[in-house]
Amino acid sequence: MNWSEPMKLIRPLAALSVVAASALVLAGCASNADEAEAAVGGEGAGETVSFSFQNNTAGEDEDPVYEDVTVEVPKNPENVVIFDMASLDTWGTLGGAPVVGAPLDSVPDYLSDFVADDAINAGTLFEADLLEIEAAQPELIIVAGRSATLYDALSDIAPTVNLSSEGSFQEALERNTAFLGEVLGVEDEAADAVADIEAQIDEVTELTADIDSGLSVMVSGDSLSALKPSEGDYSGRNLRGGLVYDVFGVAPITDDIEGATHGEPVSFEFLKEYDPEYLFVTDRNAATGEEGTQSAEVVLDNEIVHSTRASQDDHIVYLDPVAWYVVFGGLETAQIMIDDMKAGVA
Known part of the structure; x- marks a missing residue:
């Protein structure tokens, strides 16, 4: 894999128009967040977690350019697409459902159990296959780091959060683990996991x-x-x-x-x-x-x-x-x- 390839969005313009029109018919006046809430089943159905972050729209080798964003994330989502491997790690470790989409060629062997057997290849760490992702009807999409520049395009499909590091390694780990623990309803387990890591450090x-x-x-x-x-x-x-x-x-x-x-x-x-x-x-x-x-x-x-x-x-x-x-x-x-x-x- 060439990590230095420029980011591009793999989506024909003609297909974009068709999918966008279909989405309007299906969604009516509902927002992406509303759709996600309605789709979530089981415990916590209809509940959301509010998450605020600074979205860096610059590339990995560019000076950061931030914008303040707040997203309502459905609790206990079942259909999740994750581009960021660190987020996939914490999501799976905390017991999140195997994700329905990820950049499959970049998933390490030790994280492979956190990806569904029939998961779509969502693209690469730098690119997004928007048609495949939209077809999967995700309730939540997570980006960070290398994939942060995909935020705008992906947020048109489903609630999308950028878990790029804000602060030190430990601060980012604690913040992101706490957020994912809240989404999954395992706040105590998330706090214990971070405390154990900090003690070992x-x-x-x-x-x-x-x-x-x-x-x-x-x-x-x-x-x-x-x-x-x-x-x-x-x-x-x-x-x-x-x-x-x-x-x-x-x-x-x-x-x-x-x-x-x-x-x-x-x-x-x-x-x-x-x-x-x-x-x-x-x-x-x-x-x-x-x-x-x-x-x-x-x-x-x-x-x-x-x-x-x-x-x-x-x-x-x-x-x-x-x-x-x-x-x-x-x-x-x-x-x-x-x-x-x-x-x-x-």
Whole structure:
């Protein structure tokens, strides 16, 4: 998958007109929220949860452009389409019904049980197949991060929320888990799950307090990029790269790194020059499954890397590439990240 492809909406204009006309006939003067409320069955039928958020309409590599939005979300919806893997993670972990649509090629194996066997392929992390989605008649659509720019088009189909990070990793996890817990009527379970994650993060930071310095890097192709702490800038380009430092308390070997979605390109000599005690590696090659690329272990198998303190002390920590690069959020993913750090620094 090419993560850098520009976002496009897969929907012929002629089909748009037909579907729009049909929707008007079926819906009359009812709003999308009204339709969703009427469609929800079982406990909580007809009830809604009000959710307010700042919708970022800019792309992943662009400066954010926000608008304030409030959406009425039906409680206990059965037909849900989720584009954001972190949201899919938390939704399924809290017991939400298997979703009827998602970007199927991007769903990690460990989240596959959260997707219905007959689910539609809703597109990609950057694109939406609006015809397929509308045919599925979802009661709720969830976007975030890479898919945030799809909000306007998808909100014409059904109530749509953008769960992109607002604030730190922990703040976003708590906020989004609380919201989804309220939608599913499992508020106490959601609060307990977040408390457990936070307690385990505290355990990891006690371990990392003994590390004098670390460096988080990303391997892409045969190249290396250094990642920096977010320094309070929790936009998409910084939040993911800073997780090792910001969430798990690793002291960075240097602050002289430029913030970028995939980090600042550096040479192998950079590793030798700064020589951190620990090296934390995210393998983007493995995360994207791009053909013709080597694993991070192979790329880092050279004399310069072998001469570093991290290599000689067996302190090169390979992080789960899908959890740290693709998802980097959600309850089960947070557990994977915690386990990675515990195993790497214990």
